[in-house]
Amino acid sequence: QVQLVESGGGLVQAGGSLRLSCVASGRTSSSYGMGWFRQAPGKEREFVAAISQIGSTTYYADSVEGRFAISRDNAKNTVRLQMNSLKPEDTAVYYCAARNGLLAATEINKYDYWGQGTQVTVSS
Numbered sequence: 001q002v003q004l005v006e007s008g009g010g011l012v013q014a015g016g017s018l019r020l021s022c023v024a025s026g027r028t029s030s031s032y033g034m035g036w037f038r039q040a041p042g043k044e045r046e047f048v049a050a051i052s053q054i055g056s057t058t059y060y061a062d063s064v065e066g067r068f069a070i071s072r073d074n075a076k077n078t079v080r081l082q083m084n085s086l087k088p089e090d091t092a093v094y095y096c097a098a099r100n101g102l103l104a105a106t107e108i109n110k111y112d113y114w115g116q117g118t119q120v121t122v123s124s
Contacts, residue, residue, distance in 0.1 A: 002026045002113045004096045009118030012086055016122070020081040022096030022115060033104045034072060034079045035111060038092035038120075045095070049081060050104035057104050064090075086122045093117040 008020040020036070035050035049070040050059045058070055069082040079096060097111035105111070 002028065002030075002032065002098050004098060004113055004115035006094065006096045006115045006118040009094060009120045011121045011123065014086060014088055014122055014124050016086050017082070017084045018086065018120060020083065020094055020096075020118060020120075022079045022081075024077040024079075024098060028077045030100065031102050032098040032113075033101060034070075035097045035099070035105065036070060036079075036081045037095045037097060037108060037111075038090075039095070039117075040089075040092040043092075045108055047106045047108065048094070050106055051079065052104040053102040059104055059106050061106075083120070086120075088122045088124045091120060091122050093119050 003025045006022050031053045036048040037045050038048050039045040047061050051070045051072050055072050067085045072079045095117045096115040098113040099111045
């Protein structure tokens with residue numbers, strides 16, 4: 001079992017930046033692909049970014065490609081999401097997720113563990 005705790009959300013003006021962090025605890029000796037998802041009010045949860053266990057493979061949603069960057073520090077059991085050039089449409093609750101195994105994935109149903117989420121609000 002893995003527990004995930006996100007932090008770093010907040011209120012920022014359009015064009016600004018935020019960095020989200022996700023710290024894993026529990027059975028962290030196992031291998032996990034990691035991902036970030038988001039859910040805006042009235043919308044379904046959607047994929048944002050993902051990274052493989054060793055960080056060699058990353059995936060991004062088209063809507064964030066070139067603006068967001070996912071990274072991980074396995075020694076600290078931490079995954080980060082650097083968000084630049086933020087837009088009002090990036091406003092959502094952002095969730096960190098982990099999946100058993102080495103690979104990254106974009107599909108929400110391939111993730112086994114979820115954090116509670118952190119709110120990101122981008123004002124225009």
